[in-house]
Amino acid sequence: MANIKDLKKKIKSTKGTLKITKAMKLVSAAKLNKAQIRILGLRPYSTELEGTVRTVSALAQNYSNEYFLPKMNNQAIVLVISSDKGLCGGYNSQLAKTVRKFKAEHKDEDLKFVWIGKKVRELLSKEVNSGKTYTFAKIDPTYEEVRKIADELGQLFITGEVGKVYVAYNSFVSAIAFDSKVRQILPMQVAEKVKEEIKTQYPYDFKYDPSAETILDTLVPEVYLTTVYTCMLDAIASEHGSRMNAMENASKNSREMVKKLSLKMNKLRQAKITTELIEVVSGAESLNG
Amino acid sequence: MSAYKLNLFTPKGSVVKDLECNDIVIPTCRGEINILPDHTHILTELSTGLMTVKTPMGLRHFSVTAGLCRVLKDTVTILSFTSEKAEDIDLDRAKAAKAKAIDRLSGKESLSDVDLIKFRRKLERAELRVRLANLK
Numbered sequence: 001m002a003n004i005k006d007l008k009k010k011i012k013s014t015k016g017t018l019k020i021t022k023a024m025k026l027v028s029a030a031k032l033n034k035a036q037i038r039i040l041g042l043r044p045y046s047t048e049l050e051g052t053v054r055t056v057s058a059l060a061q062n063y064s065n066e067y068f069l070p071k072m073n074n075q076a077i078v079l080v081i082s083s084d085k086g087l088c089g090g091y092n093s094q095l096a097k098t099v100r101k102f103k104a105e106h107k108d109e110d111l112k113f114v115w116i117g118k119k120v121r122e123l124l125s126k127e128v129n130s131g132k133t134y135t136f137a138k139i140d141p142t143y144e145e146v147r148k149i150a151d152e153l154g155q156l157f158i159t160g161e162v163g164k165v166y167v168a169y170n171s172f173v174s175a176i177a178f179d180s181k182v183r184q185i186l187p188m189q190v191a192e193k194v195k196e197e198i199k200t201q202y203p204y205d206f207k208y209d210p211s212a213e214t215i216l217d218t219l220v221p222e223v224y225l226t227t228v229y230t231c232m233l234d235a236i237a238s239e240h241g242s243r244m245n246a247m248e249n250a251s252k253n254s255r256e257m258v259k260k261l262s263l264k265m266n267k268l269r270q271a272k273i274t275t276e277l278i279e280v281v282s283g284a285e286s287l288n289g
Numbered sequence: 290m291s292a293y294k295l296n297l298f299t300p301k302g303s304v305v306k307d308l309e310c311n312d313i314v315i316p317t318c319r320g321e322i323n324i325l326p327d328h329t330h331i332l333t334e335l336s337t338g339l340m341t342v343k344t345p346m347g348l349r350h351f352s353v354t355a356g357l358c359r360v361l362k363d364t365v366t367i368l369s370f371t372s373e374k375a376e377d378i379d380l381d382r383a384k385a386a387k388a389k390a391i392d393r394l395s396g397k398e399s400l401s402d403v404d405l406i407k408f409r410r411k412l413e414r415a416e417l418r419v420r421l422a423n424l425k
Contacts, residue, residue, distance in 0.1 A: 037302070038301075040302075041299075041300075041301055041302025041303065042300050042301070042302075044296075044298045044303050044306075045298040045299060045300050045303075045368055046300075048296075048298055048366055048368055049357070049368055052332070052357065052359060052366075052368075056332065143300070205329075205330065206330050206331065206332055207329050207330060207331045207332070208331075208332050208333070209317065209318075209319060209331060209332070209333035209334070210318070210319065210333075210334070212332075214334070215332060215333070215334055215357070218334065219357065226300065229300070
């Protein structure tokens with residue numbers, strides 16, 4: 001049976017943990033706020049841009065770009081965006097699970113994994129063909145840094161070294177929810193069916209200036225970059241959201257624990273006092289007797 | 290009822306959304322175009338410059354850089370890499386930036402090709418800001 005001293009120690013350490021988790025929650029909330037503004041600001045831009053390119057490429061007859069052409073290569077590269085730090089709930093394990101599932105579904109492809117963030121790499125590197133890890137100068141990557149990575153992967157695709165490029169990341173839904181997914185970013189494909197749909201939706205006679213091909217030539221690389229950047233910001237925002245939640249839960253649990261332990265300690269103390277009292281009283285009784 | 294709704298998006302966020310307007314002057318890679326009611330559907334490349342929008346509340350000015358402009362039905366969508374409202378410009382800062390860029394480009398110290406392009410762009414942007422600030 002636990003004695004009072006042990007319980008006291010336990011309560012003190014739990015209170016210490018509570019302080020840390022509370023502070024971490026506050027920090028994550030502030031970071032989430034910033035990350036949320038960034039991702040929500042970028043989203044309209046990237047959706048519009050992607051939508052436009054889809055539409056134009058569907059409407060422009062016989063247009064092709066090096067980013068569109070499917071390759072005969074069986075090799076594929078998967079960029080896994082996870083976090084460098086833990087204590088963020090199911091953020092990394094869920095992503096690892098999704099990647100495992102993806103791997104099982106794509107057995108016919110020769111997958112190679114490259115990493116941003118070390119947590120999922122640690123979880124998976126033994127089971128998969130693991131490649132390079134990208135790191136950034138600061139915690140939050142700049143547009144230029146993401147561009148470098150995207151260019152590197154894009155080059156691998158254009159030269160034909162790999163046939164497909166995927167990104168695995170957690171997409172930001174809200175502060176308490178994220179969605180792990182693997183997305184194919186190269187080759188950019190617009191399915192024939194979608195093309196037909198777009199054609200019926202846009203029966204307008206678009207005028208292009210200078211020409212549809214020139215516009216697409218400049219836009220397609222931009223779309224590719226923006227897609228990678230969106231994934232990156234999505235991942236960052238969901239990491240902070242996930243950590244905030246995990247810390248919120250941890251604080252709640254610590255508070256409950258402190259309550260439970262204090263109750264137990266008080267009961268024990270009371271029991272001890274009662275026993276001592278009885279001893280004193282019965283001692284006095286026997287003297288009188 | 291205005292003829293158009295203007296959306297101006299950049300990677301850093303939306304500058305304006307569903308702004309009611311009737312007349313827009315947009316800098317494109319082949320010169321300025323003026324979008325008036327019942328304009329044809331058009332998709333064109335932007336160039337760096339000033340965009341002027343006539344709204345029921347008066348004139349508004351924006352700077353835009355490389356990007357895309359789409360006129361479809363009653364919406365005009367501008368996707369620009371960067372954009373600023375005239376109201377947000379700090380004239381003194383823009384002037385200081387311009388002076389600094391001119392100084393660097395004056396050839397006192399030798400610049401690498403990358404730096405040369407960088408400072409030319411900086412000068413271009415600073416000049417644009419000064420022009421924009423003078424319009425407010």
